[in-house]
Amino acid sequence: MADEGFLSISDFADYSRTTRDALLYYDKIGLISPARRGENNYRLYSVTQVGAVNMVRILRELGMSLDDIRNLQKRRTPKTVSDMLASQIEKIDTKLNEWNRARKLLFTMRKVIQSASNIDENEIVVRFMPAESIVLGELNDYSRGRNDYDALTDFYHAVREKHPDLDMNYPVWGVFSKAQIRRRDYSWPERYYFYNPEGHDKRPAAMYAIGYARGGYGKSDDLFKRLLNYIRINNLVIYGDSYKEYPLNEVCVPNEDDYLIRVMIPVLPR
Numbered sequence: 001m002a003d004e005g006f007l008s009i010s011d012f013a014d015y016s017r018t019t020r021d022a023l024l025y026y027d028k029i030g031l032i033s034p035a036r037r038g039e040n041n042y043r044l045y046s047v048t049q050v051g052a053v054n055m056v057r058i059l060r061e062l063g064m065s066l067d068d069i070r071n072l073q074k075r076r077t078p079k080t081v082s083d084m085l086a087s088q089i090e091k092i093d094t095k096l097n098e099w100n101r102a103r104k105l106l107f108t109m110r111k112v113i114q115s116a117s118n119i120d121e122n123e124i125v126v127r128f129m130p131a132e133s134i135v136l137g138e139l140n141d142y143s144r145g146r147n148d149y150d151a152l153t154d155f156y157h158a159v160r161e162k163h164p165d166l167d168m169n170y171p172v173w174g175v176f177s178k179a180q181i182r183r184r185d186y187s188w189p190e191r192y193y194f195y196n197p198e199g200h201d202k203r204p205a206a207m208y209a210i211g212y213a214r215g216g217y218g219k220s221d222d223l224f225k226r227l228l229n230y231i232r233i234n235n236l237v238i239y240g241d242s243y244k245e246y247p248l249n250e251v252c253v254p255n256e257d258d259y260l261i262r263v264m265i266p267v268l269p270r
Helices: 009-015 020-028 047-061 066-074 078-114 148-162 178-182 221-233
Strands: 043-045 125-129 132-136 173-176 191-195 201-203 206-214 236-238 242-248 260-269
Touching (some): 009 020, 009 047, 047 066, 148 191, 221 236, 221 260
Antiparallel strands (some): 125 206, 173 191, 236 260, 242 260
16 A cells, blocks of 8 residues: 555556556556556555456457547546447357357367277177257258268258358268168268257167277278177167267368267167
């Protein structure tokens, strides 16, 4: 405490969570000046000025220039300040929505990566998997020479049209119907989907025969054959759609041949 009821510039900088240099500059440009001068012309600040300094700091963090802040100060009225605060609140809300979406995306991607830890890639297991929220596309159109990339483009367009505010930055994977699996058609999925906490569809809770393999996109035929052989010799039956995923892909693996493929086929005892 530099003088009774006042703070030195260093103490005031601590109280207001700013810096001495910033306070000197604010004084120089006439934005915030000391409440009074003490002995030897030392700058002295009142604790009542903390709110003003905090407002400047917050507005600066939100991208407002010092010139704009100073101009606002010169023409400030309850209405102009209230309108400015409303504008800044809107900016914060937009940023919060962006950060919340980013958090959901990163959380989901981390969850997928972690789901591939501590597994035996050579082992096939039957395990109960709880339901998961997904965004599921319509049946893919492979007519007239169209391929899987054409269908994937259609998927993105259809989801964007149906859910314009939905985050689509999640990895997209394939659904293979029971009929496809029975006729040994593993080339292109019948539908596309991606995990999303806001998705209105579900990957069903079920017992799944789950297998893994290494390889790039589309290199899953041998894995499907291994799973079907396992299902046959263990007297199981397929009763629903199968899901093919790449829990370890280009996001975390540099070499495409090292991508981890996971296929999950719902099964029941025969």
